[in-house]
Amino acid sequence: xxxxxxxxxxxxxxxxxxxxxxxxxxxxxxxxxxxxxxxxxxxxxxxx
Numbered sequence: 579x580x581x582x583x584x585x586x587x588x589x590x591x592x593x594x595x596x597x598x599x600x601x602x603x604x605x606x607x608x609x610x611x612x613x614x615x616x617x618x619x620x621x622x623x624x625x626x
Contacts, residue, residue, distance in 0.1 A: 584596055585597055585616055586618065587618055587619055587620040588617055588618060588619055588623075589620075589623040590620065590622070590623055594618045594620055599611050599614065
């Protein structure tokens with residue numbers, strides 16, 4: 579996943595920010611991370 583789209587709120591769709599996920603292998607090398615899901619909720623929706 580190399581696109582740079584911001585993470586959006588699951589309730590209102592407002593952009594929250596950017597997240598970078600790095601996977602480290604046994605030898606300290608970065609490896610691609612598969613099968614993950616990011617769920618984000620903005621501060622306004624979380625307080626409702």
